Amino acid sequence: xAVIALNKDNFKAEVLQSDKPVLVDFWATWCGPCRMMAxxxxxxxxxHPELKVCKVDVxxxxxxxxxxxxxxxxxxxxxxxxxxxxTAVGYQSKENVLKLFA
Amino acid sequence: MDIIIIGSGPAGISAALYAKRAGxxxxxxxxxxxxxxxxxxxxxxxxxxxxVTGAELEANGIAGAKRLGVEFVQGEVVGLSMNDDFTGLxxxxxxxxxEGKTVILAAGSTRLxxxxxxxxxxxxxxxxxxxxxxxxxxxxxxxxxxxxxxxxLHEAEILQPHASKVMLFTNGKEPAVKIPDSIEVHRExxxxxxxxxxxxxxxxxxxxxxxxxxxxxxxxFVALGTAGSVDLARKIGAAVENNRIVVDADMTTNVPGLYAxxxxxxxxxxxxxAAYEGAVAGLAAAKYVRKQ
Numbered sequence: 272x273a274v275i276a277l278n279k280d281n282f283k284a285e286v287l288q289s290d291k292p293v294l295v296d297f298w299a300t301w302c303g304p305c306r307m308m309a310x311x312x313x314x315x316x317x318x319h320p321e322l323k324v325c326k327v328d329v330x331x332x333x334x335x336x337x338x339x340x341x342x343x344x345x346x347x348x349x350x351x352x353x354x355x356x357x358t359a360v361g362y363q364s365k366e367n368v369l370k371l372f373a
Numbered sequence: 374m375d376i377i378i379i380g381s382g383p384a385g386i387s388a389a390l391y392a393k394r395a396g397x398x399x400x401x402x403x404x405x406x407x408x409x410x411x412x413x414x415x416x417x418x419x420x421x422x423x424x425v426t427g428a429e430l431e432a433n434g435i436a437g438a439k440r441l442g443v444e445f446v447q448g449e450v451v452g453l454s455m456n457d458d459f460t461g462l463x464x465x466x467x468x469x470x471x472e473g474k475t476v477i478l479a480a481g482s483t484r485l486x487x488x489x490x491x492x493x494x495x496x497x498x499x500x501x502x503x504x505x506x507x508x509x510x511x512x513x514x515x516x517x518x519x520x521x522x523x524x525x526l527h528e529a530e531i532l533q534p535h536a537s538k539v540m541l542f543t544n545g546k547e548p549a550v551k552i553p554d555s556i557e558v559h560r561e562x563x564x565x566x567x568x569x570x571x572x573x574x575x576x577x578x579x580x581x582x583x584x585x586x587x588x589x590x591x592x593x594f595v596a597l598g599t600a601g602s603v604d605l606a607r608k609i610g611a612a613v614e615n616n617r618i619v620v621d622a623d624m625t626t627n628v629p630g631l632y633a634x635x636x637x638x639x640x641x642x643x644x645x646x647a648a649y650e651g652a653v654a655g656l657a658a659a660k661y662v663r664k665q
Binding site: 301306307308329340341344346358363364 | 454455459496497499501502503505506507509510571572575607609610611613614619627628
C-alpha cells in the first residue's frame with residue numbers, strides 16, 4: 272500500500288477511525304534523519320498490509336504536530352483503535368518501528 | 374573532496390592510509406588528540422618491542438599519513454548533513470563547511486549524557502539532540518541549550534532566528550568559547566528538567582538549577598562538550614543503538630556514503646580494533662568513490 276499523506280481534513284478518518292493499526296511518520300523536508308526514515312516507512316507500507324502507514328509534513332500541518340505534542344522530528348507514532356499507543360523519536364530501523372506495534 | 378575523515382586516532386588514520394593508497398583524495402578533520410593520547414603505555418599492540426605511549430603512537434600515525442599525502446585540517450566538527458541533491462555529505466566546522474562524496478566518522482565514542490532527571494524521559498517532548506531538525510517547533514518560544522563549547526554555540530545560533538530567547542546552560546562549567554551577548558549564559562548546575570502536562574501530554578517547562586531556581590524554557594537542546602561521532606550520526610539519520618553507530622561488515626551505515634569506525638561502533642575499545650575497522654572503512658569508501 273502507498274503511504275498516505277495526512278492533513279487536518281483526512282486525519283480523523285484515516286487515523287482515528289481506522290480499523291487497522293496506523294503508523295504515522297511526522298517529518299519535514301529540512302530534516303536529515305527524516306530523509307533517511309522515508310524509505311524505511313515506505314517499505315513498511317509495502318510489506319505490512321495489516322498496518323496503515325501515513326505521514327505528516329509538519330511544516331504544512333503544524334496543527335497536527337501540536338495535537339500530538341510532536342516537538343522533535345522524525346517522530347514515529349503508533350495508533351491502535353484511534354488511540355496513540357506509542358512513539359519513537361529520531362531515525363529508527365524497520366525492526367524498531369515495528370516494535371511499536373508488538 | 375572524495376573522502377573526509379572525522380578524527381585522527383587509529384581508526385581515522387588507518388582509514389586515511391588505506392583510502393589514500395587506494396587512490397582516493399583524503400582529508401582528515403581533527404580537533405586534536407583523542408582517547409589514545411591519554412593512554413600512558415601501549416604494550417598489547419602488534420609489532421612493539423618496547424611499550425610506547427599512546428601520544429607517541431598517535432603522533433607516528435599522523436606523521437605516516439602526512440608522508441603519504443593525506444591532507445589535515447584542524448577544526449572541530451559541529452554539524453553533518455546531506456547536500457541538497459543527496460550526492461554528497463557536508464561537514465561543518467565553526468569556520469567553514471567541507472563537502473565530500475563520502476565521510477568516515479572516526480571521532481571516538483562520546484560519554485553518555487549526564488544523569489539529569491528528566492533529560493532522558495523528556496526526549497522528544499522538549500528535549501532534543503538536533504537543533505536543525507527541531508528549531509521549527511520553537512518559533513517565538515524560549516529555549517535552552519545544554520553545553521559549553523563550539524558545539525553548543527553552533528546549536529544556539531541555529532535556534533536564534535526561530536526562538537524568542539536562547540539561553541546557554543553550561544552545567545557548572547566555564548564557557549569554552551566566547552558567547553555573544555544575545556545568548557543568556559547560566560553557569561549554575563542543572564538539577565532537573567521540569568515538565569508540565571498540556572492537554573494530558575507531558576512537555577518540558579523549564580530547568581531547575583542547583584540554587585533552587587526554576588528557569589522557564591519550552592525546549593532543551595543537548596550539545597555538551599564536542600560533537601562526537603554518535604551526535605553527528607544522529608543529526609544525519611544514521612542508525613544508533615545503545616550509543617553506538619550501527620554498521621555492517623564494510624563499516625557502512627544506513628546513510629549512503631557514510632561510514633563509521635573505531636570506538637564509536639562499540640565493542641573492544643582497542644587500537645587493534647580501531648585500526649582494522651578504519652582499514653575496512655577506508656577501502657569501502659574508496660570503492661564507493663570509484664563507483665560514482
